[in-house]
Amino acid sequence: MTDVPRPNVRIHPTADVSPKAILGEGTSVWNQAQIRENAKLGKTCVVSKNVYIDFDVVIGDNCKIQNNCSIYHGATLGNGVFVGPHCIITNDRFPRAVNADGSAKGNADWTVSKTRVDDGAALGAGTILVCGITVGAWAMTGSGSVVTHDVPPHGLVMGNPARLHSFVCKCGNKLQLVSQVTDGAAMSCPTCKNQTIIPKNDFEKLV
Ligand SMILES: CC(C)(COP(=O)(O)OP(=O)(O)OC[C@H]1O[C@@H](n2cnc3c(N)ncnc32)[C@H](O)[C@@H]1OP(=O)(O)O)[C@@H](O)C(=O)NCCC(=O)NCCS
Numbered sequence: 303m304t305d306v307p308r309p310n311v312r313i314h315p316t317a318d319v320s321p322k323a324i325l326g327e328g329t330s331v332w333n334q335a336q337i338r339e340n341a342k343l344g345k346t347c348v349v350s351k352n353v354y355i356d357f358d359v360v361i362g363d364n365c366k367i368q369n370n371c372s373i374y375h376g377a378t379l380g381n382g383v384f385v386g387p388h389c390i391i392t393n394d395r396f397p398r399a400v401n402a403d404g405s406a407k408g409n410a411d412w413t414v415s416k417t418r419v420d421d422g423a424a425l426g427a428g429t430i431l432v433c434g435i436t437v438g439a440w441a442m443t444g445s446g447s448v449v450t451h452d453v454p455p456h457g458l459v460m461g462n463p464a465r466l467h468s469f470v471c472k473c474g475n476k477l478q479l480v481s482q483v484t485d486g487a488a489m490s491c492p493t494c495k496n497q498t499i500i501p502k503n504d505f506e507k508l509v
């Protein structure tokens with residue numbers, strides 16, 4: 303029995319969802335996914351096959367978590383975040399199974415580094431977020447990225463280590479530079495024609 307109401311939530315019979323996890327209205331959880339205690343998911347999320355969502359993880363509304371992702375304790379996802387297949391959001395920057403004396407580490411023997419993925423951001427397939435970073439709103443990571451630093455809003459990073467190669471529109475297409483303005487760069491989307499201002503500090507991080 304669940305401790306919390308779950309209106310219109312679909313949970314596949316093979317999924318393992320803690321009764322203490324909170325799932326927003328209209329969220330779907332597919333085969334063999336595991337959602338741990340006190341994880342909190344918003345409305346209309348999709349948690350695909352074989353996903354692992356650790357205890358206390360916070361996920362906003364309208365997020366899509368694709369097959370085989372692992373999202374560990376300390377992670378927070380905003381609204382509308384896309385997590386491509388086989389992504390990992392880590393939480394222990396210097397991992398060890400044991401203490402220096404060889405004894406098994408317990409819950410108190412390690413430090414959790416928090417990681418955020420802000421509204422609208424998308425992680426390409428197989429992205430690994432090294433913990434303690436923020437992926438900004440509407441940013442995107444290329445498939446196979448190992449992300450070791452913060453990604454600015456709208457930033458497109460790729461590679462290992464991931465570097466900032468471009469900026470992307472809310473619609474997902476790459477932005478083109480229109481003009482430099484006093485405090486940044488005016489960029490335009492060739493597909494949807496929307497303009498986005500990228501702050502100077504972020505624009506200067508392009509490789
Ligand atoms: C990162 C991405 C958005 C770039 O798209 P793009 O700008 O159209 O890229 P291009 O194909 O023009 O490639 C530009 C350069 O980046 C390289 N590149 C492209 N994707 C890359 C990636 N993921 N990692 C490293 N390098 C990449 C290309 O090899 C190319 O370099 P080259 O000119 O030296 O050959 C896209 O390749 C990507 O990885 N998308 C995510 C797909 C995904 O995982 N979807 C998840 C749902 S299944």
Ligand SMILES: [Zn+2]
Pocket residue numbers: 471472473474475491492493494495496
């Ligand atoms: Zn666009």
